[in-house]
Amino acid sequence: MSAGAVMINGKAVAEMMTNTIAREVATLRAQGITPGLAVVLVGDDPASTIYVRSKVRKTEAVGMHSVCHRLPTDTTQQALLALIHALNDDRAIHGILVQLPLPPHIQRDAVLDAIDPAKDVDGFHILNVGKLAVGRTDGMIPCTPMGCMLLLRRFLPSLSGRHAVVIGCSNIVGRPMARLLLNEGCTVVITHLQTRDVAAEARQADILIVAAGHAGLVRGDWVKPGAVVIDVGINRIDGTNGPTIVGDVAFDEVADHARAITPVPGGVGPMTIACLLQNTLRAASMTTSKDVTL
Ligand SMILES: Nc1nc(=O)c2c([nH]1)NC[C@@H]1CN(c3ccc(C(=O)N[C@@H](CCC(=O)O)C(=O)O)cc3)C=[N+]21
């Protein structure tokens, strides 16, 4: 890395968030409520298995109750739905995360929409998607876009009027990211596979969010001098020193142009997990206030 780009240390911000969350969990536990997160993994995809293990470890580290359900790849949709209904009814569980992707014989949307929206700590239930889409702030916000927003806010006091470009339009990152930026006053462009000239769109960006799933897609000359660049990509590649993880941004080149940039690893990834814990804490806290007014 060279020039003047500030490296946005997502790992450090996530650690600060996690420390605060641990204190709030202790306070809730003193009131008799232990926030509980259930993670459901169908199949044995190696990357998913690693993520799920990391989520369980961090959930336990902040003092939450953690349950992991690992189901075989050939699990029927009916069996998965039955588990979700049981978790919806389980008072010890405040958050439910179904690890994606699911095997092809399972309808993802049917599963996500079976989760109690109040326990939907991923923010993927259609009700939470809709709330975000219309600018309501009482829904659950997807963890990766939420982590990106928290990092952006540390560098840009106000997002109002900024030109934001989001590369990638997945339901998990690109679309909710664009909606959050819009809700904070940005002018937002979303690019996707049919976009004619992605580089030309990227060059307009004050804020560039890259969630394309394509290693090294964004080159130095795609970035306006002084832009803030958030790299959401996680690509496993075989480098000269064995397998490594790289983002969607050609880091060294882009660091010459950008004002600030997130690294991979150590950028958005750790923030995703911190936001998952934050959403679980919020779900557990909402249970208490509901109980109080009963
Ligand atoms: N329902 C659902 N919700 C998710 O939030 C979800 C999911 N499914 N499926 C898979 C993706 C991926 N994901 C990551 C979380 C943390 C890191 C992370 O902590 N990465 C570290 C380490 C990377 C490594 O060494 O593997 C870093 O970037 O520094 C990465 C990826 C959540 N996902």
Ligand SMILES: [Mg+2]
């Ligand atoms: Mg990262």
